[in-house]
Amino acid sequence: MNLDSPDTPRAIAAAETPRRARGRPRKTADERDDGNRRQELINGAARLFRQQGFAATSTRDIAAAVGMRSGSPFYHFESKEALLGAVMLEGMQGALLRQHAALALLPPDASARERLRVLVRNHFDALLGPDSDFIPVMLYEWRSLEATQRSEVNRLKDRYEADWVPVLAALHAQGQLGSDPVLARLMIFGALNWSAQWYAPPSGRSAKSRARASLDDLTTSALQLFLKEPA
Amino acid sequence: MNLDSPDTPRAIAAAETPRRARGRPRKTADERDDGNRRQELINGAARLFRQQGFAATSTRDIAAAVGMRSGSPFYHFESKEALLGAVMLEGMQGALLRQHAALALLPPDASARERLRVLVRNHFDALLGPDSDFIPVMLYEWRSLEATQRSEVNRLKDRYEADWVPVLAALHAQGQLGSDPVLARLMIFGALNWSAQWYAPPSGRSAKSRARASLDDLTTSALQLFLKEPA
DNA sequence: CCTACCGATCGGTAGG
DNA sequence: CCTACCGATCGGTAGG
Structure with a gap:
């Protein structure tokens, strides 16, 4: 055992x-x-x-x-599918952790717009940043996951999306979001997730800082597209 | 030959x-x-x-x-890949044909907003309507297509997207589009294309008319989300 | 378009 | 974790 x-x-x-x-038992010193x-x-x-x-x-x-x-x-791993499940699980755990950490850094009185900016920026990082293979695999290989693992990953996905709901609801109530929050969430996720198909990080050596800057720009553009002018 | x-x-x-x-030659009567x-x-x-x-x-x-x-x-078909190429080619040819037909029905003085509505509605039909397997296959199996066929399909894709550019540019010029047209097109396509992953047509028998109504609703919501209030 | 087939590759396992 | 292996399946072809 x-x-x-x-x-x-x-x-x-x-x-x-x-x-x-x-508690993994070492067998020998070498x-x-x-x-x-x-x-x-x-x-x-x-x-x-x-x-x-x-x-x-x-x-x-x-x-x-x-x-x-x-x-x-x-x-x-028991099977190839189990390995796929581990990839997705690891991706969602990391993304959820980073999302919570990013939200925790916000001041308590941060506006809904600021909160959405943090959520979108973090999501772009999960999709396009360093070590960003896990979430795209989860998004685009979902049908290959077996039912048992699917529900496990779904629990994390639900928690991830749950953080978006009150933010979008507040923006809708303020008239900054032109569509009902449920559909808006689906469309916004679509717009962001699709970037995994076309985004190419800035080329050149030590492009790390420039790539980050670019994800900031993407975030700004996304908010400008989705939100009406702030009151 | x-x-x-x-x-x-x-x-x-x-x-x-x-x-x-x-001119296909019939060999025998039976x-x-x-x-x-x-x-x-x-x-x-x-x-x-x-x-x-x-x-x-x-x-x-x-x-x-x-x-x-x-x-x-x-x-x-020469190969499995050639069959994939035929699927994508057929999908793009049909979508492009329907897009041109839909645009041709518009009055010449139709507003950019009306034009975008027609484009979005037609795109939803290609993604979610009857016989809507071709375009999702093209979107989500692109990497499996061989280079030679890829460029052939790309020519159609470019023409398809070219119809969107002036419409989005006009909306941007009118202040109705909050982001530059290039990025807006990518994000809007993402939001629409993603619906292939979550949209389930209304259930029940003879759901055809209801499904169409639903795609109309989706179109309205999408426009409300992406566009600022009309002047 | 079917029959009959081929070589290659695949996920997975026994036993150490 | 490696060695050696297995049965199943795959894309594709010759010949009619």
């Missing part, structure tokens, strides 16, 4: 309490401390799933991307 | 002048008149590609969907 027994549904159990390899091989698989899978799609990516591709042999990913 | 020679690049040639099986078997393959492939994705759909699935044996689709 420990992490080394080979046939327990390790992937699912670990997915529920991820990241912390609590064994590499590789709770992070699992993480490497998730990262590599996210990148390949985004570039090629889930069905077009073989588990051999993923293994090769992290320097493993073809069968080894199945030591860490 | 006719349609029966087995190894000519028939799919590509036919894709450029499709639909009309001009041979079924099946220029439309090719069309059936395109329709079936569009439906399956949309539901399951291109990579997750086998050519055997498609053959079975139209009552063929596994090898027979390759009598009509």
Whole structure:
């Protein structure tokens, strides 16, 4: 009943309490401390799933991307679908965490417009920023996820979207949002999510700061498009 | 040099002048008149590609969907990718035709707002209306298309989008569009295209008229969201 | 358009 | 985590 027994549904159990390899028994001193091989698989899978799609990516591709042999990913994950679920779960957990952190930095009296700006900016970062493969995979490979994992990811997605509802409702009440909040949320998410299909980060070396500036510009333009003039 | 020679690049040639099986020589009287078997393959492939994705759909699935044996689709198409290209080409040709027809019905002095309404309404129809598998396949399976076909479809896509540019520019000049026209077009297309992921047509029998009404409602809401109050 | 088939690749496993 | 392997499925073809 420990992490080394080979046939327990390790992937699912670990997915529920991820990241912390609590109490994992080291066998020998020269064994590499590789709770992070699992993480490497998730990262590599996210990148390949985004570039090629889930069905077009073989588990051999993923293994090769992290320097493993073809069968080894199945030591860490029950199935290819479980790996997809881990990618999406990790993406949503990170995005939700960053969204909460960004909202917490706002002054308590921040306007709805300012709150929406923070939400949109954070969402662009999840879609287009560094390490932004996870959320696009979640958005565009949803149908490949199995039903059991789907509901798990959906719980996080619901919490993520729940933060938007009062902001949009307030903007609608102020007359700054021209459509009912439910439909507005769907359309705004669509407009933002679509950027994953056309946005190319500014080229050139050390483009990090310029890319960030660009995401700020995108945020400004999006707000100008969606909101009426402030009162 | 006719349609029966087995190894000519028939799919590509036919894709450029499709639909009309001009001068196809009938062999015998009891041979079924099946220029439309090719069309059936395109329709079936569009439906399956949309539901399951291109990579997750086998050519055997498609053959079975139209009552063929596994090898027979390759009598009509060089490859699975060529079939995908035909789906996208057909989708764009139809959408472009309907867009031109809808614009032609407008009075010459129609406002930019009215023009945008027609464009958005037609686009919703391509995404969500009857026989609306082609455009979503084009939008969401773009990366699976081969480079040669990609440019062919792109030519149609460019013409489709070109109709939007002056309308959005006029709205921007009137102060009704809060963002520059280029970015506005990308965001608006995103908002509309995303509806393919969440829109479920009204249920119940003979829901046709209700579904159409719903697309009208969607159009109205979209315009309210994107445009400032009319002068 | 069908029959019959091929080589390649795939997800996954046993056993260490 | 590797070695060695399996059955299934895939896109595609020859020949009629």
